[in-house]
Amino acid sequence: MYIIKKIKILHQKIILLKKTNKKIGFVPTMGNLHNGHIKLILLSKKYADIIIVSIFINPMQFDNLLDLKNYPQTFKKDCVILQKQNVDIVFFPDINEIYPNGIKNQTFVVVPKLSKILEGRSRPGHFKGVTTIISKLFNFIQPDFAFFGEKDYQQLLIIKTLVKELNYTIKIISLPIIRLKNGLALSSRNNNLNTKEKKIAPYLYKIMKKTCEKIIKEDSDIRKKIIHSSKILLIKKGFSVDIFNIYNAQTLEPPSQKIKEVIFLASAWLGKTRLIDNKKIFLIY
Template sequence: MYIIKDVENLRKKIKYFKIINKKIGLVPTMGNLHNGHIQLILLSKKYADIVIVSIFINPMQFNNLLDLKNYPRTFERDYTILKNNNVDILFFPDIHEMYPNGIKNQTFVQVPKLSDIVEGQSRPGHFKGVTTIITKLFNIIQPDFSFFGEKDYQQLLIIQTLVKELNYAIKIISLPIVRSKNGLALSSRNNNLNSQEIKIAPYLYEIIERTSEKIIQEGNINIIENVINESKILLLKKGFSIDIFNIYKYKTLDIPDKKTQKMIILASVWLGNTRLIDNKKIFFS
């Protein structure tokens, strides 16, 4: 596995792979890798000849400096995981390589509307940071495929829109949420949960499933408001603080109407000092 820290050397390596007609897959990460990342890597191997994993803790997408400071940095462990899974290139730039003129002077890319609603309201500027760094990675690497998890569903929608509207010749491939045995969606932030919170955290998905089942059983969306309110009460009783818990149109994240057939439950909650996100699709036939 090659470890490359600068853009120029990465481009030289990619140019060689392009000359010999190798398909390139990119798995962008911020490190602190878990089984969800491993599954993305394994998926990428089904599509690409050369798998590149990037590790860059992107300060532009943090609207909380303390959150940025506390984000886990586990390079040695991440390196071992990537090597054991036969990743071809680890791109590991520092902040000066990605933002040579500083974040405040950086040209940015932003997807309108989708970046400003739902989680975008709770985390102003977050998605601007995501789309800017993803655009930079796409421009540097020019992958044929890029792989993202469906846990960050709004982020996935935004990146799909970015690729379509900026005419990138990149296929975005998503991976369904990878969960632990107790149902908790895998996330790097789960490491911040204490022993008591680890016991409580799986109730988030349990309540999401309950919400979905009640709406599907009724066969219509007329009861959504009541079911959502009941679920929020359950979450509060379990010890969660609620940022987002609602149902949206599957592709636009608008509020559903009576004609809506495809919806998604989006949840962003706090458990102690840890923010957990999850989701579940609801499709009416």
């Protein structure tokens, strides 16, 4: 397994790999790897010959400096995991390698509409940071396939739009949410939950799941009442609810009466930790 820190060296390696006509699979991460990341790597091996994993905690996508400072850095542990999974290359650049002129002077990439709604409204600038770093990483690595989890549904939709509209010849492959036995979606941020919060956290999925089951056959007015009741229940459990509703699965706009496929998006604070989740459902009219 090669650990590469410099873009120039990575570029040289990519040129050699391209000459062999081997398919390159890319898994972008911010480190602090968990089973969800491992599942992405295993999935990538079904499509690609060479697997590249990046580890870079991207400051541009953090709207909270304290959140950035507290983000867990576990590089040595991550490398042990990646070695066991027979990853070919780990790209581990420092901030000056990615942003040599500083973040404020960095040219950025934005997917306009999708980046400003929902999570984008709650976390201004977050998606600008995501799409900028992903664009840079795509340019460095030139993968044939890139792999993302479906937990960050809005982010996944934004990246698919980015690839389509900037004419990247990269196929985006997504992995369904990986959960603990209690239903909690796996996330590096779960490590920030204290003992009490870890017991409460699974209720975000449990309540969302029950809400989805209840609203499938109901009209819009009854759906609204059911969703409102579920929000109240979450608040009573200790959550500070930000997003908890259904949206058009393709546009993230409120669903019209003609739309059957919708995505239920949930986002809530539990203490100092922001949890997100989602579930795709089909409404019956």
